[in-house]
Amino acid sequence: MSDSARRFLFLLSSTRRLGNSEQLAYCAAHPLPAQTGQRWLHLSDHALPEFVDLRHTGAFHAPTGNAQLLLEATLDATDVVLAAPLYLYSLPAAAKHYLDYWNAWLRTPNIAFSEQMQGKTLWAIIVSSGKRDEAKPLEATLRLTAQFMDMRWGGMLYGTGSRPNDIQQDAAALKQAQTFFLNPATT
Numbered sequence: 001m002s003d004s005a006r007r008f009l010f011l012l013s014s015t016r017r018l019g020n021s022e023q024l025a026y027c028a029a030h031p032l033p034a035q036t037g038q039r040w041l042h043l044s045d046h047a048l049p050e051f052v053d054l055r056h057t058g059a060f061h062a063p064t065g066n067a068q069l070l071l072e073a074t075l076d077a078t079d080v081v082l083a084a085p086l087y088l089y090s091l092p093a094a095a096k097h098y099l100d101y102w103n104a105w106l107r108t109p110n111i112a113f114s115e116q117m118q119g120k121t122l123w124a125i126i127v128s129s130g131k132r133d134e135a136k137p138l139e140a141t142l143r144l145t146a147q148f149m150d151m152r153w154g155g156m157l158y159g160t161g162s163r164p165n166d167i168q169q170d171a172a173a174l175k176q177a178q179t180f181f182l183n184p185a186t187t
């Protein structure tokens with residue numbers, strides 16, 4: 001796909017602004033070609049209503065409000081990037097909540113969510129204050145989600161930091177950020 005045909009959707013899901021995961025995402029996005037589209041959304045600016053499992057009631061309606069905004073942004077992207085801190089070895093609630101909505105959108109009439117998601121690439125940019133191995137459950141969650149959706153799994157860029165700006169001391173992560181989007185995962 002040409003650079004100009006690609007559109008990256010960056011979904012920021014820390015509960016604080018300009019934190020480590022957001023900063024690492026900016027570092028990874030910086031080398032993207034100018035003609036590649038970028039859209040940045042902070043999930044806390046677009047809070048979703050409580051998720052309710054309606055699978056067995058046959059009552060899925062077209063999304064409205066923030067759900068519609070996030071659905072349209074997701075469908076418009078060729079590449080979906082979740083930028084998140086590690087929270088209890090997992091995704092922050094806002095990011096998990098957004099992914100739960102994928103399950104509903106799969107069953108919503110007239111949006112062909114499954115067909116439209118096929119072939120897009122899912123990426124993760126994760127920062128924690130611990131060790132990379134502790135992010136493995138989260139990495140597996142997203143890799144399996146991509147597999148389930150027939151998407152490509154781009155991979156996880158991982159950095160360490162606790163206080164905001166700590167990520168600026170993680171030289172290895174900052175270096176990997178420079179080429180992260182050029183080298184998708186092979187599995």
Ligand SMILES: Cc1cc2nc3c(=O)[nH]c(=O)nc-3n(C[C@H](O)[C@H](O)[C@H](O)COP(=O)(O)O)c2cc1C
Pocket residue numbers: 014015016018019020021022084085086087088089090127128129130131134160161162163164
């Ligand atoms: C609720 C909560 C849970 C956390 N859980 C973990 C954890 O399981 N492992 C870890 O290494 N760090 C954990 N952290 C630390 C954050 O991942 C770390 O501070 C990270 O840099 C925050 O990224 P941010 O600045 O983008 O918000 C947790 C922080 C919070 C607030």
